[in-house]
Amino acid sequence: MTSNFIDYVKIQCRSGKGGAGSVHFRREKFVAKGGPDGGDGGRGGHIILKGNAQLWTLLHLKYQKHIFADDGEGGSGAGSSGAQGKDAIIEVPIGTIARWADKDDQPIFAEITHDKQEIVLLSGGRGGLGNRNFKSATRQAPQFAQPGEPSITEWVILELKLLADVGLVGFPNAGKSTLLSVVSAAKPEIADYPFTTLVPNLGVVQYRDYQSFVMADIPGLIEGAAEGKGLGIRFLRHIERNSILLFLLSAESEHIDQDYKTLLYELEKYNPTLLHKQRLIAVSKMDIVTDDAHKKRLIKQLPKEIPHIMISSITQQGILELKDLIMQTLQKQI
Numbered sequence: 163m164t165s166n167f168i169d170y171v172k173i174q175c176r177s178g179k180g181g182a183g184s185v186h187f188r189r190e191k192f193v194a195k196g197g198p199d200g201g202d203g204g205r206g207g208h209i210i211l212k213g214n215a216q217l218w219t220l221l222h223l224k225y226q227k228h229i230f231a232d233d234g235e236g237g238s239g240a241g242s243s244g245a246q247g248k249d250a251i252i253e254v255p256i257g258t259i260a261r262w263a264d265k266d267d268q269p270i271f272a273e274i275t276h277d278k279q280e281i282v283l284l285s286g287g288r289g290g291l292g293n294r295n296f297k298s299a300t301r302q303a304p305q306f307a308q309p310g311e312p313s314i315t316e317w318v319i320l321e322l323k324l325l326a327d328v329g330l331v332g333f334p335n336a337g338k339s340t341l342l343s344v345v346s347a348a349k350p351e352i353a354d355y356p357f358t359t360l361v362p363n364l365g366v367v368q369y370r371d372y373q374s375f376v377m378a379d380i381p382g383l384i385e386g387a388a389e390g391k392g393l394g395i396r397f398l399r400h401i402e403r404n405s406i407l408l409f410l411l412s413a414e415s416e417h418i419d420q421d422y423k424t425l426l427y428e429l430e431k432y433n434p435t436l437l438h439k440q441r442l443i444a445v446s447k448m449d450i451v452t453d454d455a456h457k458k459r460l461i462k463q464l465p466k467e468i469p470h471i472m473i474s475s476i477t478q479q480g481i482l483e484l485k486d487l488i489m490q491t492l493q494k495q496i
């Protein structure tokens with residue numbers, strides 16, 4: 163299965179060298195020995211990250227292993243400065259962050275949060291000063307100029323983290339995509355086999371006509387996901403910035419308490435700070451629960467401290483209440 167959803171790329175970036183300052187002396191018809199007039203070198207090109215609201219993935223960068231900005235040009239005579247090296251602009255979707263590949267201690271140094279936002283990842287080298295800058299009373303004819311500053315080369319990791327308000331967390335087949343399709347206009351694939359969802363889906367949920375929030379459906383998690391089982395946990399990066407995590411626990415399960423613990427455990431393994439987020443629980447597929455004893459059993463297994471709702475995407479039971487609960491929780495956080 164190939165996917166066009168690319169949310170991680172590693173690129174070698176190099177800013178441009180600064181142009182050298184020039185050593186040059188004025189030559190004029192009637193002046194035997196002109197003064198120094200060597201111009202400055204131009205700045206090397208920057209590597210710039212730029213937000214583009216039209217982009218949704220990093221696919222356009224998938225095969226781009228190197229991005230180099232141009233070097234600045236050297237200065238020349240008659241005080242003329244060298245041209246600046248052209249900047250290299252990397253356009254990325256909103257929600258992209260940049261990290262240095264080789265420096266784990268400084269995890270994130272740039273984050274694109276809005277359209278047309280520009281962040282300089284690597285600065286181009288400054289141009290060197292030409293010899294005209296070094297003339298003094300005691301040094302009338304400086305025979306030197308500054309070299310340009312060198313370029314900088316770094317491996318940069320770009321990662322896309324979706325910006326949603328609510329992230330769905332659940333086992334495969336819990337009904338996450340079905341829920342998203344019921345509450346939003348998103349049309350994720352739905353099927354009765356695990357791992358139907360291979361890439362995250364986002365949907366805008368309209369709430370009482372004039373408000374809305376964004377829900378993210380990510381691939382299902384299973385026990386051992388942190389060790390790479392199933393689709394692993396790399397998709398969890400897409401719920402790292404969601405303010406609410408909605409756990410979807412299927413009423414088909416005999417032990418939703420255990421399911422919940424397993425999901426928490428996998429989240430914690432990926433990133434313990436995920437557990438600081440506000441959690442909500444929805445027990446899905448309640449239409450299959452026909453007797454009261456079954457319902458009571460499910461409720462008894464739920465953790466007391468987490469708000470919960472029993473829902474069915476098929477009969478729409480609890481869907482409005484779920485939206486209410488999510489909206490209220492979001493509003494409390496503002």
Ligand SMILES: Nc1nc2c(ncn2[C@@H]2O[C@H](COP(=O)(O)OP(=O)(O)OP(=O)(O)O)[C@@H](O)[C@H]2O)c(=O)[nH]1
Nearest residue numbers: 334335336337338339340353354357358359382475
């Ligand atoms: N009875 C019943 N079945 C449901 C309900 N919601 C989803 N299903 C069914 O459960 C199966 C899985 O649904 P999906 O929405 O694809 O589940 P998912 O959590 O997105 O699964 P993955 O993408 O594999 O992680 C499908 O056959 C759905 O039709 C529900 O409310 N009631």
Ligand SMILES: [Mg+2]
Nearest residue numbers: 338339358359
């Ligand atoms: Mg799905």
